[in-house]
Amino acid sequence: MRWQDGRRSDNVEDRRGMRSAGGKKVGGGIGVIILALIAMYFGVDPAIVLDQGGAPGMSGGDSAVSAPRSPEEDVLAEFVSVVLADTEDVWNDLFRQMGREYREPRLVLFTDAVESACGYAQAAVGPFYCPSDQSVYIDLGFYRDLKLRHQAPGDFAQAYVIAHEVGHHVQKLLGILDKVNNLRRRVSEVEANQLLVRMELQADCMAGLWANHAHRERQVLEEGDIEEALNAASAIGDDRLQRQSRGYVSPDSFTHGTSAQRVEWFTRGARSGDLNQCDTFAAGRL
Known part of the structure; x- marks a missing residue:
């Protein structure tokens, strides 16, 4: 990906080397649900997502710890800032075309654990979007897992x-996240999981849509880039992850979609560049 000359985003908050010092204030609603689902998705005990220590309802703030940053991680931090800036450019333009205003999300870099408006999360949950504070959170160590553990x-x-996590922010702005949350309260667990699959596949499609527009406007793609994204989408499909962790697949518990579905919907967005093509909720077949 050609990114070195790209614009850096002003919406990056760098909390690397900071750890929460006191009790953790845990939020409610879909944010906490999303954190727990992310944890289960990566084979992590959801109990570690939320810190149960400290006085209830108290927020202890952050304190510095001595954790030297490697040059490689600093390059990654710069890279994600450029990617975020590029998503800002694409979605600002697309929202203008829809006659709407795009509110840019914040991206928070952290080490080991972080407090968000959705709760106190450990790095093991992987990158996540918190709708309560409209922020994307990532411990850059996840990219090491993506490469080594998931072979992507x-x-x-x-x-x-x-781009996938920013897709969830777009869903929040369009009212999709809130609608899914409301629907999930009124249906069975299996049906609720099916709604989450459609939401995640739509975010994959939106990531592909971003790639389409970013390359069309700024020629950011190099040979093999799309294949890298497709490999990542395939590597973190529900069926593949469950087979690796459990030895069997349980479709009723899927929350993100199969490898084939994730590849299909990213590809649909990347080929069309059309947000209308990302309506997974209207699709008869995923």
């Missing part, structure tokens, strides 16, 4: 992760 290397695979 490459800078565009890393960019796909950011």
Whole structure:
């Protein structure tokens, strides 16, 4: 991916080397649900997502810890800032075309654990979007797991992760996240999971849509980039992850979609560049 000359975003908050010092204030609603689902998705006990220590309802703030940053991680921090800026350019333009205003999300870099408006999360949950504060959170160590654990290397695979989480922010602005949350309260667990699959696949499609527009306007793609993103999408499909962690697949518990579905919907967005093509909720077949 050609990113070195790209604009850096002003919406990056760098909390690397900071750890929460006191009790953790845990938020409610879909934010906490999303954190727990992300944890289960990556084979993590959801109990570690929320810190149960400290006085209830108290927020202890952050304190510095001595954690030297490697030059490689600093380059990654610069990279995600450029990717975020590029998503800002694409979505600002698309929202203008829809006659709407795009509110740019914040991206928070952290080490090991972080407090968000959705709760106190450890890095093991992976990157996540918190709708309560409209922020994307990522411990850059996740990219090491993406490369080694999930066998999905490459800078565009890393960019796909950011673009997918920004897709959830777009869903928040369009009212989709809130609508899904309301629907989930009124249906069975299996039906609720099916709604989440459609939401996640739509975010994949939006990530592909971003790639389409970014390359069309700024020629950011290099040979092999799309293949890197497709490999990442395939590597973190529900069926593949469940087979690796459990040895079997349970479709009723899917929350993100199969590898084939994730590849299909990213590809649909990347080929069309059309937000209307990302309506997973109207699709008869995923």
